[in-house]
Amino acid sequence: MGIVKLRKNFHEAKWDEPIIFELSTPGERGILVPQVEKAIEKEVGDGLSDLPPHMIRKELPKLPEISQNRILRHYLRLSQETLGADINIDIGQGTCTMKYSPKINEVFVRSPKVTELHPLQDESTVQGALEIMYKLDLLLRKLSGFDRFSFQPGGGSHAIFTMASIIYKYHKIHGNDHKTEIITTLLSHPSDAAAPKVKGFNVIDIPPDPETGYPDLEAFKEAVSERTAGLIICNPEDTEIFNPYIKEMTEMVHEVGGLCAYDMANANGIIGIVRPVDLGFDMGFYNLHKTFSSPHGCGGPGLGALGVKKELEPFLPVPVVDYDDKNKRYYLNYDLPYTIGKVREFYGVFPVVVRAYAWIMSLGEEGIKEVARVAVLNNNYVMTRILKEVKGVGISFPKTKYRVSQVRYTFEKLAKDTGLTIEDIIRRMVDFGFHLWTSHHPWIIPEPFTIEPTESYSKDDLDEYIEGLKTAAQEAYEKPEIVKNAPHQSAIHKIADISMLEDPEKWAPTWRMYLRKYGKK
Amino acid sequence: MKRKKVGLIINPIAGMGGRVGLKGTDGWHIVEKAIKLGAKPWSQDRARRALKKLLSIKDEIELLTYQGEMGEKVAIECGFEPKVIGKPAGPRTTPEDTKQAAKEMVKQGVDLIIFVGGDGTARDIYDSIGLSAVVIGVPAGVKMYSGVFASSPEAAGELAVRYLKGEIKDMMEQEVMDIDEEKFRQGIFSVRLYGYLRIPFDKRYIVGGKSPTSINERLNQEAIAVEVIENMEDNCYYVIGPGTTTKMILKKLNLDYSLLGVDIIYNGELVGKDLNEKQILKIIDGKKAKIIVSPIGGQGYVFGRGNQQISPEVIRKVGGKPNIIIVATQRKIISLRGRPLLVDTNDRKLDEELSGWYRIVIGYKEGLMYKVVPG
Numbered sequence: 001m002g003i004v005k006l007r008k009n010f011h012e013a014k015w016d017e018p019i020i021f022e023l024s025t026p027g028e029r030g031i032l033v034p035q036v037e038k039a040i041e042k043e044v045g046d047g048l049s050d051l052p053p054h055m056i057r058k059e060l061p062k063l064p065e066i067s068q069n070r071i072l073r074h075y076l077r078l079s080q081e082t083l084g085a086d087i088n089i090d091i092g093q094g095t096c097t098m099k100y101s102p103k104i105n106e107v108f109v110r111s112p113k114v115t116e117l118h119p120l121q122d123e124s125t126v127q128g129a130l131e132i133m134y135k136l137d138l139l140l141r142k143l144s145g146f147d148r149f150s151f152q153p154g155g156g157s158h159a160i161f162t163m164a165s166i167i168y169k170y171h172k173i174h175g176n177d178h179k180t181e182i183i184t185t186l187l188s189h190p191s192d193a194a195a196p197k198v199k200g201f202n203v204i205d206i207p208p209d210p211e212t213g214y215p216d217l218e219a220f221k222e223a224v225s226e227r228t229a230g231l232i233i234c235n236p237e238d239t240e241i242f243n244p245y246i247k248e249m250t251e252m253v254h255e256v257g258g259l260c261a262y263d264m265a266n267a268n269g270i271i272g273i274v275r276p277v278d279l280g281f282d283m284g285f286y287n288l289h290k291t292f293s294s295p296h297g298c299g300g301p302g303l304g305a306l307g308v309k310k311e312l313e314p315f316l317p318v319p320v321v322d323y324d325d326k327n328k329r330y331y332l333n334y335d336l337p338y339t340i341g342k343v344r345e346f347y348g349v350f351p352v353v354v355r356a357y358a359w360i361m362s363l364g365e366e367g368i369k370e371v372a373r374v375a376v377l378n379n380n381y382v383m384t385r386i387l388k389e390v391k392g393v394g395i396s397f398p399k400t401k402y403r404v405s406q407v408r409y410t411f412e413k414l415a416k417d418t419g420l421t422i423e424d425i426i427r428r429m430v431d432f433g434f435h436l437w438t439s440h441h442p443w444i445i446p447e448p449f450t451i452e453p454t455e456s457y458s459k460d461d462l463d464e465y466i467e468g469l470k471t472a473a474q475e476a477y478e479k480p481e482i483v484k485n486a487p488h489q490s491a492i493h494k495i496a497d498i499s500m501l502e503d504p505e506k507w508a509p510t511w512r513m514y515l516r517k518y519g520k521k
Numbered sequence: 522m523k524r525k526k527v528g529l530i531i532n533p534i535a536g537m538g539g540r541v542g543l544k545g546t547d548g549w550h551i552v553e554k555a556i557k558l559g560a561k562p563w564s565q566d567r568a569r570r571a572l573k574k575l576l577s578i579k580d581e582i583e584l585l586t587y588q589g590e591m592g593e594k595v596a597i598e599c600g601f602e603p604k605v606i607g608k609p610a611g612p613r614t615t616p617e618d619t620k621q622a623a624k625e626m627v628k629q630g631v632d633l634i635i636f637v638g639g640d641g642t643a644r645d646i647y648d649s650i651g652l653s654a655v656v657i658g659v660p661a662g663v664k665m666y667s668g669v670f671a672s673s674p675e676a677a678g679e680l681a682v683r684y685l686k687g688e689i690k691d692m693m694e695q696e697v698m699d700i701d702e703e704k705f706r707q708g709i710f711s712v713r714l715y716g717y718l719r720i721p722f723d724k725r726y727i728v729g730g731k732s733p734t735s736i737n738e739r740l741n742q743e744a745i746a747v748e749v750i751e752n753m754e755d756n757c758y759y760v761i762g763p764g765t766t767t768k769m770i771l772k773k774l775n776l777d778y779s780l781l782g783v784d785i786i787y788n789g790e791l792v793g794k795d796l797n798e799k800q801i802l803k804i805i806d807g808k809k810a811k812i813i814v815s816p817i818g819g820q821g822y823v824f825g826r827g828n829q830q831i832s833p834e835v836i837r838k839v840g841g842k843p844n845i846i847i848v849a850t851q852r853k854i855i856s857l858r859g860r861p862l863l864v865d866t867n868d869r870k871l872d873e874e875l876s877g878w879y880r881i882v883i884g885y886k887e888g889l890m891y892k893v894v895p896g
Contacts, residue, residue, distance in 0.1 A: 193887060197886045200886075201886065202886050202887075202888065203886060203887045204880060204887075204888050204889070204890060205883070205887065205888070205889040205890065207859070207889060207890060207891060208859070209859075210858065210860070218878070219878060219890035219892070220890075223880070223890050442855055443855070
């Protein structure tokens with residue numbers, strides 16, 4: 001065992017780095033592209049005249065004009081001012097499964113064999129890539145019990161939207177025009193409600209039982225009707241309480257002819273142990289980012305691998321990868337009779353597929369079960385210590401004792417005792433080099449924070465994080481000013497006017513909008 | 522064993538403005554108007570419901586009260602032998618009488634004061650005794666934004682019993698709030714913190730003070746309004762209760778409205794604004810009608826707080842539960858911490874009929890299953 005030491009002197013890089021548009025110097029260029037030789041232009045044309053006239057720019061785009069080495073310096077400086085997954089014991093960003101993504105997998109995806117592929121290459125030239133996709137599909141089938149996977153959805157919410165699209169088309173094909181409602185739970189991910197709304201469904205939320213935290217079964221029974229098109233649900237929900245009624249719920253939905261869709265974003269504590277088909281689900285998705293070795297949280301492109309049972313296979317987005325046994329070749333199959341079409345260009349984010357394939361192959365069946373077991377063990381270790389040692393902390397739904405692989409805690413008592421809030425604690429944690437996150441909105445649990453230790457962190461790492469939390473909470477009681485005014489050593493100090501973040505009228509996500517809203521030009 | 526001393530103060534005119542759409546009865550000119558509009562005193566009845574709960578410990582308590590309708594009458598009716606410690610100074614009770622009664626009770630060393638009224642009564646008690654005695658509010662006012670009221674007269678009685686038996690040890694200082702009644706009638710929602718009273722704490726019985734909807738909820742309210750409007754039926758009268766969430770519907774329809782009154786719309790047009798019970802009944806008589814209401818503030822009352830114009834008769838006329846649409850922002854529902862929504866129409870049978878699961882409109886194309894129980 002190593003030394004558990006809280007990095008009290010953690011210090012982020014801090015300087016006033018201008019926005020790249022402010023670095024623009026008229027006429028400055030990154031690279032100078034040579035003019036096309038006349039002879040070549042004569043042969044292949046000038047490239048522009050083939051475009052429809054209305055698509056040709058009349059004026060140059062307003063991009064910053066800047067040299068290559070200045071761009072490099074700019075972004076490297078910015079990168080120093082962040083609190084990334086490789087510098088921070090990142091268990092405080094619960095629900096994001098910020099676990100270790102093995103660096104060897106980065107070597108695979110940075111190989112020219114992956115980076116130099118083009119999605120429009122002839123199938124015969126990408127047999128290896130297709131084989132990896134096909135074999136990952138087989139592995140995920142084994143893990144889930146589903147019969148076929150699509151890798152098109154680009155993330156969790158996108159996969160939820162794809163499931164809603166399949167539910168929509170399924171009922172359309174079957175003439176079920178009366179099926180207009182999707183049921184979800186209040187503590188499932190907010191996208192489980194939002195995505196089906198985009199598809200035109202009416203959504204019904206089921207609240208948690210205030211005592212146990214389980215979705216209220218009585219409310220669920222009241223909600224299910226002939227209008228029920230489907231169920232889209234997390235299990236465990238973000239509280240990580242495993243829903244003991246899940247089979248009853250899927251059965252009820254099936255009885256009225258609805259489909260059951262599983263949001264497996266919180267799969268890290270159940271992979272290899274719980275098979276979605278055994279719970280009665282007709283489809284569901286794994287986030288290959290986060291759970292299967294691609295970094296999550298703006299750390300890389302995602303992929304919501306969507307699995308379905310046999311009867312829903314014809315509805316999947318096209319193409320899927322198949323194997324032609326006769327000709328011994330892999331091919332892209334566009335022939336799915338009820339396909340919902342494409343939900344994304346091409347076939348899915350290939351590097352994420354490669355990482356997931358490598359990760360599963362390196363662990364094997366037992367290894368994956370071990371991942372879930374260790375994640376659960378780590379979580380319950382951290383929970384036990386936090387509840388015992390951190391001042392002013394509580395847990396949502398305390399009557400239900402166990403959590404799977406994360407916990408939604410509450411600092412409600414600390415807030416009542418000290419007048420400080422979870423936001424104050426979060427900012428103080430940055431001074432120790434840690435990230436701490438609250439919960440999805442709206443906050444159903446007051447003053448919430450969510451910790452997901454995963455399988456990746458050692459006991460020393462976990463102890464260091466707990467030490468940070470203990471210290472911050474203790475300070476809130478004894479030296480509240482230091483917490484109230486945190487962070488003291490990070491790139492950005494406490495933001496005085498939070499309305500800049502909350503009021504859409506004040507947002508400026510683009511430079512042009514910034515100039516317009518703040519009258520700089 | 523020494524008998525516990527319990528003070529009882531009833532504000533006889535509390536709540537009278539509610540059913541006739543007057544948003545409060547601060548001042549006798551309003552009371553007279555209320556009586557003209559057909560208002561009947563109801564605080565006696567509310568007090569009776571609470572006191573009945575105390576019969577179980579009748580021999581263990583000594584009841585102190587003021588003469589006549591300020592407590593004596595109801596106490597005797599319920600079977601108590603109250604000690605009358607004073608009487609109203611004039612023929613009409615005034616806030617001064619409430620203040621005087623509370624002061625005298627404290628002087629006589631009461632263990633608990635049960636008062637029957639609304640925010641105005643709570644203010645008077647606070648003015649008179651501050652934190653010097655433990656109190657329980659029996660809800661009987663039009664406006665009850667203060668956190669000192671039990672969720673119903675019965676709950677107030679239960680709470681008093683448990684406190685007097687020594688089962689509740691925790692005390693809590695709860696806000697006394699009031700709406701500026703003059704501004705309230707002009708449609709300006711201005712709730713202010715007035716002071717604190719000390720109450721026995723048991724979250725099953727006391728509801729949190731109401732809190733006005735915050736500006737950040739505007740978008741949520743707009744989404745709710747659009748959802749309601751898209752689903753409105755032709756040739757149906759919509760009786761729309763008070764509150765910023767319900768009134769966003771009229772705003773979105775570019776209609777005039779009364780923020781704190783009951784308005785009716787029909788086929789997209791306003792047909793009645795700031796109506797009292799009689800006017801509502803007249804408009805919807807024999808017609809197809811639905812009620813749209815929002816739980817008031819943090820308390821979670823769907824009926825019986827601030828919208829008494831929507832009386833049991835009105836609710837029965839529209840056909841009860843199936844024709845009631847409850848709208849609420851997510852934040853408001855979450856602030857209930859899982860406690861059910863409440864109804865307190867002053868008609869227990871109707872309260873029972875209105876109970877059960879509702880699909881509350883909490884956003885565009887989004888409903889939440891939520892339980893409603895009698896307050």
